[in-house]
Amino acid sequence: MAKSIKPLSATKVKKAKPAEKQYTLFDGQGLFLLVTPTGSKLWRFKYRLNGKPKLMSFGAYPEVSLEQAREKRTAARKQVANGIDPCVVRRAVKESQAAGEGSFEVVAREWHQKFSSTWSESHAKTQLGRMERDLFPWLGDRPIVEITSPELLAVLRRIESRGALETAHRVKTICGQIFRYAIATGRAERDPAADLKGALPPVQATHHAAMTKPGDLADLLRTIDAYEGSHVVRCALRFAPLVFVRPGELRQAEWSEFDLDAGEWNIPVERMKLPKKTKIRRAGEAHLVPLSKQAVEILRDLQPLTGDGLYVFPSVRSAGRPMSDNTINAALRRLGYSKDEATGHGFRATARTILDEVLQVRPDLIEHQLAHSVRDPLGRAYNRTSFLPERREMMQLWADYLDGLKAGAKVIPISKRTASK
Structure with a gap:
């Protein structure tokens, strides 16, 4: 029976002292720290x-921490498990860098470094993780100019x-971007991903999870009110169901877009989603969101905290960036x-279903507020201020209904609309 090894702690690594002879401290799964008589920790x-x-x-150590060493061990073990020698991979990358040949990994990391500054932090991390997990172990040391379509398809x-x-599909898209970058920089002649x-x-296609049963929604709303994390995130969680805009529109909301006295949020044209079937590469249409009294109250509560900045819901790391695209979902997981x-x-589908089937609101008003394409009898698209009084009334009705659910009001079951409606 193999002897079990107790993993190292950061404290033990830090306090390891040199001895007359070099010695080792084992962390397990092949990783160990070699402490030399001169005090080096390797x-x-x-x-x-x-x-x-x-x-x-x-x-x-300490240039490479215990955590970083374990990450390197994990990556190397994956390569070994697939019959790949990590030492050979490392040597090939170094040789290609020295010779200027341009291995796939060298070009991919260069591409990532060049463009990641234009992405959100979470997206940049996700892209790099996909490359390190799904591409580099099999293609990393290959000269990018030699990679073939069948070779890429196998990966x-x-x-x-x-499963x-x-x-x-996402990794295939990444590969296409890397190969096109390689072509532009003179290190490849064609894109095998194409x-x-x-x-x-x-x-x-899958649908976003959404709660369409009033009883379940009531539980969710009460749980959100009890959220004990960041106040900014809590406000975003409470605000989202009231306005049911797209997550990207919510997290990138800027204070300059709001008129709290008028109870309006004007989302500019450049931030609205492009219609799926449009053939013209332009932004969507500007969108006007009437704000209920409850929505305005949340914003006034948040304004002393973030009102001096650009974003209503800024990132926890930097006020100069909006909340990350995963913050709301991560908070829901935490709850x-x-x-x-x-x-x-999913708050969009929740509002659409309950406004229609429970509160009996006209479908065209709901679709208009969802910023979907709605046309008049002559086929013309309604503008951003169409049915504003009716939509304002609908948004207040919705906010009051949500308050009633939280307070334990009688839940009206969803039923099919009657033929006379």
């Missing part, structure tokens, strides 16, 4: 490949085989709701 990783023992250096099918078809159109099964039970986008 991370080492031992593994076996094809029956032969191998040793790899991960750098020196994508590996992702698909674990992650949507991820496979040849894979139709090679992967299409992703079946105990799974992704199959509640999402930030």
Whole structure:
């Protein structure tokens, strides 16, 4: 029976002192710290490949922390599990960098570094993670100019085989961007990802989880009111169901767009979603959101905290950036709701269903407030101020209904609309 190894702690690594002879402190799964008589602390990783023992250096402490060494170990173990020698991969990358050949990993990291400053922090992290997990172990050391379409497809099918078809499509998109960047910088002649159109099964469309039963919604609203995290996030959670805009429109809301005295939120044209079927690459239409008294109250409560900045709901890390695109969903998870039970986008479907089937609001008013395309009998699109009094009344009715649910008012079950309606 193999002897169990107690993992190292950051404190033990920090306090390790030199001795007359070098010694090792084992962390498990092949990772250990070599402490030399001179006081150097060197991370080492031992593994076996094809029956032969191998040793790899991960750098020196404290430049490489215990956590970082473990991340390197995890990546190396994945390569070994797939029959790939991590030492060979490292050497190939260094050689391609020195020779200027441009390995896939070198070009991909360069592409990521160049464009990640234009992305949100979470998106940049997700993109890098997908490359490190699904691309670099198999393509990282390959000269990018030599990678073929069948070779790339084999990598994508590996992702698909674990039940992650949507991820496979996203990784294919990343590859296309990397290859096009390589072409632009003179390190590739063509994009093999472009040849894979139709090679992967299409992703079946899924709907965002939404609560359409008043009783469930009442529980969610009361849970949100009890949220004990950031006040900004709590306000965003309370505000979202009242206005049921798209998550991106909510998190990027700017104070300059609001007239609290008039109870209006004017979302500018450049931030509205592009209609799905449009053939013209332009922004969507500007959108006017009437604000209920409850919505205005939330904003006035938040204004002393964030009102001096640009964003109504800024990032916790920087007031100069909006809240991240995962903050609302992460808060819902923290409250105990799974992704199959509640999402930030799901508030739209919740409002659409209950306004129609419970509160008996005209469908065209609901669709207009959802910023969907609504046309008059002559086929002309209604403008942003169409039916403003009716929509203002609807938004106040909705806010009052939500207050009633939270207070324990009698829940009206959803039923089919009657034929006479």
